[in-house]
Amino acid sequence: MQYVSVPWDFINDFVMDVFRCYGIPEEDAKICADVLLESDRRGIESHGLNRLKPIYLDRIKGKIQSPVTNFEVVKEGPTTAVVDGHDGMGQVIGAKSMRLAIDKAKKYGLGMVAATNSTHYGIAGYYATMASKDGCIGITGTNARPSIAPTFGIDNMLGTNPLTFGIPSDEPFDFVLDCATSIVQRGTIEAWARSGLPTPAGTVISDDGSSMTDSDEILTALVEGTAALLPLGGIGEELAGYKGFGYATVIEILCSALQGGNFMKGLTGIGADGEKCKFHLGHFFIAINVEAFIPLDKFKKTTGDILRALRNSRKAPGHDRIYTAGEKEYLAWLERKESGVPVNEGVQRELIAIRDDLGLNRYRFPFER
């Protein structure tokens, strides 16, 4: 696949303009563009520009989500809040929720916000990093369309439900563990299918109980409901799949039971008559103010010492490097900081079509002849 890099300022301006054209107010468009492109900055291609059209623009156009975000705090205590996002932009709901949690943590030591009636909020790590950059430990999770099967089950019941942590360190990058509680996500399987690669055995279960590996077949089966993703730890209990299943369940609960929101099969985005409908996703955001426990620099030093010791420990034969969470994303940023965001051919076509459709003719992409 032919990638062409686009300068960061250019693409940010473009995405901002596109979001504004879709009715997102200036300040909110800034947040949405920042969350979207932060994914590309970290090298997480699955959640970046490739999602601009299918996940955000198409859903706004289809009235599945609203470009204007009515962020309503429906219940509030000194350290807690429940917010209703009224199906606005998930990124705006996410950023405002984590901001509220951080503000509460700065005042009382801890803060937690539970959001309901939200939409896809992009990379969970964005919100965890908001906290870690502000001297807090950030924890966040979101529910999602059902796709993980329970241990000993075959139905896709739970979302890929990330359980995400951001922790301040004294290194150039924070510890950011941003991962689904499934082994792989649909986006990864799509990438394998595009490259003609099989999916590793033990990551997807067919409804006959066997492990599937043909990436194309898997994608079809996932849609038809005849396959499901396996939780972290894999099939059955031998390699402790019940742990990943358990963590996915924790996230499902924290994203719906605290907010009185939808869960599992209520999050398919498909109505009773097969029509597309609102997702009504839920998220949670926790901020822990480090200074309430210990001076921040001391905390950062210990965290850094732990990470350095891990990286400096003995390598397995055939490996010359151990990575800690957030490191690969930082390396991706260093690599593309100057050159810009690498855009694949499919996304190049989408960006041109969006530009033409909106008549944003002042943008001429480097990949256009």
Added chain:
Amino acid sequence: MQYVSVPWDFINDFVMDVFRCYGIPEEDAKICADVLLESDRRGIESHGLNRLKPIYLDRIKGKIQSPVTNFEVVKEGPTTAVVDGHDGMGQVIGAKSMRLAIDKAKKYGLGMVAATNSTHYGIAGYYATMASKDGCIGITGTNARPSIAPTFGIDNMLGTNPLTFGIPSDEPFDFVLDCATSIVQRGTIEAWARSGLPTPAGTVISDDGSSMTDSDEILTALVEGTAALLPLGGIGEELAGYKGFGYATVIEILCSALQGGNFMKGLTGIGADGEKCKFHLGHFFIAINVEAFIPLDKFKKTTGDILRALRNSRKAPGHDRIYTAGEKEYLAWLERKESGVPVNEGVQRELIAIRDDLGLNRYRFPFER
């Protein structure tokens, strides 16, 4: 192995008396006995009576931990506290810390306590359940002797570091996910070795990078430092071992960086000259007051609905039941509630020896002729 059941009241009195004889004050002995036997009540044999002698009595005798617990709050805010356990009883430090976190949560919505200079605190699920029984979501973790290798590494660097959640539900048992961030623990491998069973491939890594399966060889290699446990997700990155590695790292950080305590190779319990020394473990305890977000009964109903839907979903061929976290432990309790705690032969011998050593002659065990 021949198990003989001992009535719960009888064994509780005995353990209480033993702890008192070792210098643990009455109130603290009650907590220590309750934590220890709660493990047996839940069917978690690895953390119950079998640990009375080697983990608690021997360490008190060896002055590795103190029977008297000086629970000192060294820093406190409205929702947070740092406590120093001065190498007292981990169960007492744990129970008092979670109590403090819950009290803060009841007042402000959230509470978090970071403990340092502690000792083995038993099953993490005990403290999570303290919270869930009191209308809170409980989260706790502890560091431990290094045993998990990082992804692409072979050194045992991280403890088995449980990340444990307790969540109220409307069922007879709460959702309690009490598990290590490794795939298996040493205690499980010991059980396999006793039964002459191999350890499943992909759970232990040798320092030549291969997966070990001979349970006896593994136990020796773990002590010699030529093998390490693998994180949840297994070897390398194919099945996302970096996620389990990441969660184990989160726990290592939350149990030391917030408290300014020891971590990783500082927790071996072995001094510079090979002598046994204090562990100085760290833990953290988080309580989230559900009522700060939503009425408790509504929350419990949603949680229960999620758990019931998971259990009622389609089973994989060859399986007729899906379990949610805490269910197997509840079933174990139902099974042994009337009959008492099943005690294996090795522990039978230990209990008799402890009794004789302390001259607690009024106790005559059912397994004695």
